[in-house]
Amino acid sequence: MRILKFCVLFDKLGVRMKIAVIGLGYIGLPTAIMFAEAGYEVIGFDVKKDVVDRINSGKAHIVEPGIEEKLNKVVKEERLKATTKVEKLRGANAFIICVQTPLEGNKPNLIYLENAIRSVAEVIDRGALVIIESTVPPGTTIKMAKLLESLTGFREGVDFYMAHAPERVMPGRIFYELVYNSRVIGGVSEKATELAVKLYKSFVKGEIYATDATTAEMIKLMENTYRDVNIALANEFALLAHQYGVNIFEAIRIANTHPRVNIHFPGIGVGGHCLPKDPYLLLSNAKKEFGLIRLARKINESMPKFVATLLFEALEEGGVEEREAVVTVLGLAYKGGTDDIRNSPALTFVKLIRDRVLEVRTYDPYVGGTHKSLEDAIVEADAVVIATDHPEFKELNWEEIGRLMRHKILIDGRGIVSNPPKGFIFKGVGRGDV
Ligand SMILES: NC(=O)c1ccc[n+]([C@@H]2O[C@H](COP(=O)([O-])OP(=O)(O)OC[C@H]3O[C@@H](n4cnc5c(N)ncnc54)[C@H](O)[C@@H]3O)[C@@H](O)[C@H]2O)c1
Ligand SMILES: CC(=O)N[C@@H]1[C@@H](OP(=O)(O)OP(=O)(O)OC[C@H]2O[C@@H](n3ccc(=O)[nH]c3=O)[C@H](O)[C@@H]2O)O[C@H](CO)[C@@H](O)[C@@H]1O
Incomplete structure (x- = not known):
């Protein structure tokens, strides 16, 4: 267990892993806090300046039991920083996308997700893991992997790894459920599944079910x-x-x-x-x-x-x-x-x-x-x-x-x-x- 934790927290050169969380709303902010508490260097990215400024002053912009205290601690200890500047995400080992996926009429509006992928494309290094936590229509993660391939010239399963790790937490119980809920993780490639499972094991105590x-x-x-x-x-x-x-x-x-x-x-x-x-x-x-x-x-x-x-x-x-x-x-x-x-x-x-x-x-x-x-x-x-x-x-x-x-x-x-x-x-x- 200790060896696994070491592997996940630090890269092969012993450098603390950097996690970029994209979209700092009801799901992204608690997730960023969890990764920061687990020991990673976390950089949160949001397009809303007021959200970013509030988070950097240690104040949450959403209501969730326990969030103020936890956020304040990780911000004070400089384990979580928020930004509106995409270049600050450079060097991230993993990107966790938590943007909204609303409807327009009764059709999915995936523009926020596509924009998030475009931001990842600007800064991604070879070997990085990209995780979509946002809820998406079946087939979307594969489409987003193709979009990222076309924007970067990289190949999924070779140069980067993409997985869907849907969020199942219930507002009001988020910090408990983030740790104790079971999780489903499905990679585009098998290597992506394996890497994503390893990453979430750093704070998830529930069962993790691997699939595609x-x-x-x-x-x-x-x-x-x-x-x-x-x-x-x-x-x-x-x-x-x-x-x-x-x-x-x-x-x-x-x-x-x-x-x-x-x-x-x-x-x-x-x-x-x-x-x-x-x-x-x-x-x-x-x-x-x-x-x-x-x-x-x-x-x-x-x-x-x-x-x-x-x-x-x-x-x-x-x-x-x-x-x-x-x-x-x-x-x-x-x-x-x-x-x-x-x-x-x-x-x-x-x-x-x-x-x-x-x-x-x-x-x-x-x-x-x-x-x-x-x-x-x-x-x-x-x-x-x-x-x-x-x-x-x-x-x-x-x-x-x-x-x-x-x-x-x-x-x-x-x-x-x-x-x-x-x-x-x-x-x-x-x-x-x-
Ligand atoms: N709220 C829940 O209870 C819940 C639970 C499980 C799953 N989900 C899913 O998680 C996803 C996020 O939901 P939420 O409630 O946290 O949404 P939210 O609206 O609270 O947060 C999304 C954040 O992403 C930011 N954003 C949008 N586009 C961006 C971009 N291109 N780059 C950076 N930031 C960007 C927005 O400014 C916003 O702050 C959705 O797909 C939702 O279905 C939500
Ligand atoms: C499968 C499941 O459990 N999913 C949860 C759900 O969370 P939620 O916050 O949306 O909460 P709900 O409790 O489902 O409420 C939704 C609305 O339904 C009303 N309601 C509820 C129960 C009922 O018997 N009668 C009702 O009328 C209630 O008032 C409210 O308006 O989706 C999240 C995002 O994907 C999940 O992460 C989370 O696990």
Whole structure:
């Protein structure tokens, strides 16, 4: 073990290995910190100057438990430096690419990844390892290896080595999961797989499964598609529960006691940088139509609209004119405990209702919003809609909140209020029982 660590940390001449991490966002920054903690010289590269400046002052630009302390330490000890200058990456033994891979329409936009490869091409030395951590459509890593070959005249498997090492961590648990999750690593060549496995072994304590690049790409996309399809099934069950007068959360709790059933949780929708796009990345290079995965997406995409319907029904029941209504939305983040608003169903919901009501107020303790305090956001409101399952919202005393409101209407888009509070018109996704 000690010999392996020595081989990975130092090159053949005994010089400390230099790792370049390209893209310092939710994935790249924690990854850069892990490699720095493992003993490498790490240089982080991002196109955003404000991100780079913040990191170099030891301050994180994202919310993640433990990140401030860890970042501060590795920056102070000069084990991690960030830059916007590509020439500073020269001499890197490994390049780890963590740029975003979003959708444009429903098609993958790989421009950030291609630009990252172009940057690598400017500075790469013979023998270097290039790893794509970003989630990509099947076949992309091989395409990127070809792009790098055409830009440099080098050959993969001979002059450089390229592998896909998809990231599987869950925001909120990143530093634990980076170490203890199992990992999948697939090289374009066998030598690339071998080198990448060796590199990740310097901090990963979970199992590392070696495969080829395209299989690794497909595995990552299958994992998130599996989750998306299962959430869609839970959402469809929730819609059915409204037809049958059932509390879906109670039904799911009991169904899940079956040894082979694990139903996910319904809600206002599925957000974040991954689940709303990865099923489309999986389908993007396919030559025929696949129905199930697309239908699941459509169901999940329809959920903010369903919550809007619940709101308008409740306003009508409460005798509140839509055009006069003041609605407070609790939570903008795509899920609890994060400041990430990418593809957040809360934002979609706000867009859906804002032209129909008098005022939409928003409050999110992690993101901000139109109001800085919960009390200010709620006072004289006609309805409150829970759009994010932040832990803070699970502790709220609804009777007290009700006293501040003009009308007591509560819509639970996240299944966090188990007992409808007294005196409220209460509706929630999957709460067919109320
Ligand atoms: N966020 C997650 O929970 C998560 C989990 C697993 C996998 N992933 C995947 O990891 C990848 C990164 O996701 P993220 O959430 O960290 O994205 P992000 O948007 O938070 O970070 C990407 C960073 O890359 C930078 N960047 C873009 N183009 C660049 C370039 N050419 N050179 C240098 N920097 C560049 C951006 O400025 C940004 O700071 C995506 O493919 C995503 O699907 C994300
Ligand atoms: C397979 C898997 O586990 N992948 C994880 C996932 O992480 P994530 O941060 O995107 O988190 P999720 O918890 O999946 O939430 C997404 C959205 O779905 C809503 N949701 C969730 C569960 C549920 O039962 N009902 C719901 O409605 C939730 O509110 C939120 O809006 O993708 C990352 C990037 O690839 C992975 O790295 C990470 O391992």
